[in-house]
Amino acid sequence: MDSPTFWLIAAAAVAVAGLSKSGLLGGLGLASVPLLSLVMPARDAAGLMLPLLLVMDAISVWNYRREANWDILKILLPGAAIGTLLGWLMWSVVTDAFVNLMVGVITLLFVADALLPLRKKLEGLPPSKPWGTFWGGVAGFTSFISHTGGAPFQIYTLPRRMSPVMYSGTSAFFFAIVNTAKLAPYFFLGQLNVSNMTHAALLVPVAILSVMLGVVLVRRISIKQFYAIAYTLVGMLAIKLVYDGITGVFFAAPAS
Numbered sequence: 001m002d003s004p005t006f007w008l009i010a011a012a013a014v015a016v017a018g019l020s021k022s023g024l025l026g027g028l029g030l031a032s033v034p035l036l037s038l039v040m041p042a043r044d045a046a047g048l049m050l051p052l053l054l055v056m057d058a059i060s061v062w063n064y065r066r067e068a069n070w071d072i073l074k075i076l077l078p079g080a081a082i083g084t085l086l087g088w089l090m091w092s093v094v095t096d097a098f099v100n101l102m103v104g105v106i107t108l109l110f111v112a113d114a115l116l117p118l119r120k121k122l123e124g125l126p127p128s129k130p131w132g133t134f135w136g137g138v139a140g141f142t143s144f145i146s147h148t149g150g151a152p153f154q155i156y157t158l159p160r161r162m163s164p165v166m167y168s169g170t171s172a173f174f175f176a177i178v179n180t181a182k183l184a185p186y187f188f189l190g191q192l193n194v195s196n197m198t199h200a201a202l203l204v205p206v207a208i209l210s211v212m213l214g215v216v217l218v219r220r221i222s223i224k225q226f227y228a229i230a231y232t233l234v235g236m237l238a239i240k241l242v243y244d245g246i247t248g249v250f251f252a253a254p255a256s
Contacts, residue, residue: 006039013045014052014203015210020150021056021175022063022168022214033146034100034244042096042146047191049147050182051200052207057176059211064169069162072170075132076139076156080149080178083140088185091145097248099145104241106138106151111235132156143178144185151238158231164218 013035020032036045087094135156143149153174157167186192221229 003039009035009039010048010199010203011206013049014206017049017053017147018056018207018210019214021053021060021172021211022218033096033148034240037096043191044196046146047186047193048196048200050179050186050191051197052203053147053175053179054183055204055207056211057172057179059208060168060172060215061176063215064165064172067165067169068173069160069166069170072132072157072160073173075129076136076153076174077177079133079136079138080140080143080174081181083137083142084144084178084181084185086137087141087144088189091185091189094145095248096146097245099142099148099245100241101245101249102142104238104243104245106155108235108238108242111231111238139174140178143175144182148241149175149178164221168215168218 013032017032032049033045135152138152139149
């Protein structure tokens with residue numbers, strides 16, 4: 001696990017997550033655990049990423065501390081709490097492949113819906129509490145299993161058409177709270193072991209630099225460019241998640 005290949009892929013995964021945490025790369029942070037799973041077991045990858053995500057969350061929250069939409073957060077967070085609890089209870093039952101497939105399909109439907117004329121009529125409407133609670137729950141669940149809560153979060157928040165900075169601030173606070181809530185369950189599940197914490201500590205500089213770079217860039221990008229990038233990257237990643245999910249669920253070799 002200490003080969004040059006491991007460190008190269010791990011640094012790339014952390015950098016992608018950091019740029020996504022800043023709000024720059026939309027939901028591409030979903031790729032961090034799948035990337036790391038190329039060089040380590042997926043569940044261990046999730047454990048390694050959690051302390052790094054918390055470092056990124058702290059930087060993002062500080063940078064966007066005055067720019068979160070708390071009306072939306074108050075709708076999303078109760079559902080996220082329920083989803084996090086379900087993720088803990090189902091940790092040993094739900095596979096990473098199933099979560100990838102579920103998130104990928106939902107996200108593809110979301111992107112397809114965004115391209116329809118009806119979406120233009122829905123944008124700007126007051127946020128729906130039941131809809132937000134549902135997607136907050138999905139985000140909390142998928143975030144707990146494999147740190148892939150970005151897509152469900154975006155399904156609810158992107159149609160709100162907040163400014164890039166307000167969107168990034170709302171995302172920063174949401175995932176800071178959700179990831180903090182995952183600390184105790186991850187500890188009891190054995191994911192915050194000495195090996196994971198040691199490797200995470202060595203990757204902290206990459207986490208800090210990538211978030212700071214993203215924060216600088218997101219304040220300089222136009223709303224049109226921001227949402228074009230977000231929808232494109234989320235769509236591309238959704239296709240990858242669906243492929244990985246189908247492969248893992250239906251074509252995985254049986255355990256020996």
